[in-house]
Amino acid sequence: MHDQQEEPRLYGLMAEFETAEDLAKACHQSYEAGYRVQDAFSPYPVEEVSEALGHHKSYVPLLMLCGGIVGALTGFGLQYITSVHVYALNIGGRPLNSWPAFIPVTFEVTILFAGICGVLGMFALNGLPRPHHPVFNVKRFAAHASTDGFFLCIEAADPKFDRDGTETFLRSLHPSEVSEVEN
Amino acid sequence: MSEHRIELTAERFQAPPALSRIQVGGLVVGAVALGLAWLAGGGEQFYQSYLVAYLFWLSISLGSLGLLIIQHMTQGDWGLVTRRINEASAATLTLLAVLFLPIWTGLESIYKWTKADPHDHLLAAKLWFLNKSDFGLRVICYFAIWLVLTWVLIALSSRQDKNPSPGLINKMRAVAAPGIVVCGIVVTLVSVDLLMSLDPHWYSSMYGVYFIGTILVAGMTFLILVGHWLSRRAPMNEVLGPKIFYAQGKLLLAFVMLWAYFGVSQLVIIWAANLPEEILWYQERTQGGWLQVGLVVVFGHFLLPFLMLLSRSRKHASGRLARVAALLLVVHFLDYYWQAAPTFHHHLTFHWLDLATLVGLGGLWLGVFATLLKRRPLVPVGDAYLPEVFTHE
Numbered sequence: 001m002h003d004q005q006e007e008p009r010l011y012g013l014m015a016e017f018e019t020a021e022d023l024a025k026a027c028h029q030s031y032e033a034g035y036r037v038q039d040a041f042s043p044y045p046v047e048e049v050s051e052a053l054g055h056h057k058s059y060v061p062l063l064m065l066c067g068g069i070v071g072a073l074t075g076f077g078l079q080y081i082t083s084v085h086v087y088a089l090n091i092g093g094r095p096l097n098s099w100p101a102f103i104p105v106t107f108e109v110t111i112l113f114a115g116i117c118g119v120l121g122m123f124a125l126n127g128l129p130r131p132h133h134p135v136f137n138v139k140r141f142a143a144h145a146s147t148d149g150f151f152l153c154i155e156a157a158d159p160k161f162d163r164d165g166t167e168t169f170l171r172s173l174h175p176s177e178v179s180e181v182e183n
Numbered sequence: 184m185s186e187h188r189i190e191l192t193a194e195r196f197q198a199p200p201a202l203s204r205i206q207v208g209g210l211v212v213g214a215v216a217l218g219l220a221w222l223a224g225g226g227e228q229f230y231q232s233y234l235v236a237y238l239f240w241l242s243i244s245l246g247s248l249g250l251l252i253i254q255h256m257t258q259g260d261w262g263l264v265t266r267r268i269n270e271a272s273a274a275t276l277t278l279l280a281v282l283f284l285p286i287w288t289g290l291e292s293i294y295k296w297t298k299a300d301p302h303d304h305l306l307a308a309k310l311w312f313l314n315k316s317d318f319g320l321r322v323i324c325y326f327a328i329w330l331v332l333t334w335v336l337i338a339l340s341s342r343q344d345k346n347p348s349p350g351l352i353n354k355m356r357a358v359a360a361p362g363i364v365v366c367g368i369v370v371t372l373v374s375v376d377l378l379m380s381l382d383p384h385w386y387s388s389m390y391g392v393y394f395i396g397t398i399l400v401a402g403m404t405f406l407i408l409v410g411h412w413l414s415r416r417a418p419m420n421e422v423l424g425p426k427i428f429y430a431q432g433k434l435l436l437a438f439v440m441l442w443a444y445f446g447v448s449q450l451v452i453i454w455a456a457n458l459p460e461e462i463l464w465y466q467e468r469t470q471g472g473w474l475q476v477g478l479v480v481v482f483g484h485f486l487l488p489f490l491m492l493l494s495r496s497r498k499h500a501s502g503r504l505a506r507v508a509a510l511l512l513v514v515h516f517l518d519y520y521w522q523a524a525p526t527f528h529h530h531l532t533f534h535w536l537d538l539a540t541l542v543g544l545g546g547l548w549l550g551v552f553a554t555l556l557k558r559r560p561l562v563p564v565g566d567a568y569l570p571e572v573f574t575h576e
Contacts, residue, residue, distance in 0.1 A: 047426075065493070092457065100454045103447055 009183040011134035012038075012155035013166050014141065015175035020046045023150035026173040027052035030154060033169060037158035041135070041151040063121035064114045071113025075106035137182045153181060191569055193344055196560035199416040206553035213546020220539035228536050230289030231527045236540035237286060238377060238523070239401075239516050240548045241279055245370060246402020247272035248333055249395075252366065255336070255359035260572045261430040264422050264562050268409050270340060271555035272402070273333045278551045280326040282544065287322075290315060295526075296383040305460070306383050313380055321376060325369050332362050340563055347565035370395055378519075381526045385464040389449035396442035400484075401515050403435045404508035411505035419561055422572075425499040432498030435508065439492065443485040468521060472531030476521045483514035516541065 017023045020042060027040050027049050040049045079102040083089065088096050123129070136142045141151055152175075154166055170178045220229060251269040254262030262269075291297045296313040299306045306313075339355045371391030379390050387393075410431065414423035453461045468477055488507050497503045520537070563569060 061493075061495070094457075100447075100451050103451060107447075 024048035067117025068114035075109030209550030217543030232536040343565035
């Protein structure tokens with residue numbers, strides 16, 4: 001028997017709210033209170049919540065822009081090089097560099113590259129795919145987070161985190177439940 | 184976030200007093216400028232300038248009507264709080280119906296098909312469609328359809344103010360749904376009658392949707408500009424926040440891209456086919472200085488606004504968004520000018536009448552718009568969905 005097993009380290013504290021408005025309000029208050037290492041979970045995207053948590057700039061748009069520019073250059077360059085240099089053909093007396101004809105493909109490749117960069121960049125930046133995350137150790141979270149529960153989790157990694165103080169704070173936000181998140 | 188509720192009463196949402204100044208100023212400036220242009224200018228050039236200016240203001244009214252009926256179907260927050268602006272702007276079609284008379288009297292100065300050469304077989308085959316009496320009949324039908332659609336929607340929306348019954352919302356949707364289809368067909372025909380027939384030999388199957396692209400941009404830019412103006416004054420400063428402008432900015436970006444897509448498609452189709460009766464239209468517009476105007480349109484109506492509208496923060500800030508809208512609206516005029524004027528002048532020319540008719544029609548248009556906007560509360564206070572807009576602030 002391992003009754004001297006090490007106590008599971010605390011990942012954070014989680015509060016559950018009943019509506020998106022309550023969650024947004026709670027996020028706002030906890031940000032005001034100085035908590036920064038925290039995350040909110042809702043069954044559908046709630047813009048107020050991400051605003052209340054303080055905007056962290058995402059690099060996905062920038063990646064997509066770079067992908068788009070590279071795609072435009074690739075798309076146009078591919079056609080330019082083949083039809084002007086590698087396989088020059090006189091088609092109906094038109095100039096070899098017939099740019100109007102190149103626009104549709106250039107456009108498509110721009111979108112393709114931007115899209116791929118967006119999806120891959122999103123995965124690279126958000127750490128997915130990830131088989132497990134500590135928040136799923138909370139039973140109610142696992143059961144309700146993707147259907148009808150709104151959760152705010154303040155992580156133990158936050159410099160302001162204090163097991164009892166943070167719990168008192170979370171309870172002051174009138175959640176329906178506060179639970180520990182084990183690591 | 185805050186718990187304070189905005190009182191949704193008709194009294195609270197009266198138009199700001201500054202709107203009366205636009206009303207009076209617009210009507211006076213418009214009447215003077217148009218009168219002056221008529222007396223001092225006259226002749227062919229007056230009618231030709233008048234047509235472009237008329238199309239510019241018509242495109243805003245039609246764009247607003249389009250946004251209005253789309254909004255009734257999609258029911259977004261931003262469309263609800265700006266519905267009264269779209270209604271007032273669409274209702275200026277009543278003024279434009281009257282102001283069509285000068286085009287009718289000057290039809291021979293504008294459209295070559297009115298004096299078709301009997302030996303021109305290509306044109307002779309089109310005269311069953313392009314003749315004065317049928318043209319007049321069609322224009323009457325267009326306006327009849329638009330005005331019925333607009334005023335029925337306005338009447339239902341006004342009735343909501345006094346009697347907030349949810350049934351009215353469904354009635355408006357029932358009118359708007361077929362309205363989208365009908366408007367799409369009518370506006371396509373209008374593009375053929377008013378713009379494409381300027382060069383009666385030319386045809387482009389892409390032209391109708393291209394024209395729809397231009398009017399959607401026109402309607403959206405005007406809505407953003409008016410919204411920005413209202414958002415700096417009570418009472419609308421409490422309603423028109425960054426979220427509303429963000430939604431509008433996103434849609435404007437989509438419309439700008441749609442316009443470019445149609446424009447490029449038309450160019451590529453005609454350029455690839457290289458048929459003499461089609462390609463001449465582009466040749467006329469890329470010679471004698473017109474190429475430069477076309478390039479300004481490409482840059483000012485697509486490349487620049489496209490890059491500017493990519494920014495998320497710009498779409499949230501009404502002032503910065505309004506600057507893009509203003510740029511687009513100016514270039515939108517140049518777009519019509521580039522399409523119409525080369526049939527009248529083979530070399531690039533700007534006549535003072537182009538500006539005078541634009542200001543004259545614009546003054547009258549804005550004056551009537553302000554009059555219509557002032558008449559009713561600035562938001563549909565009786566709409567059952569309106570309180571929802573304010574609850575999830």
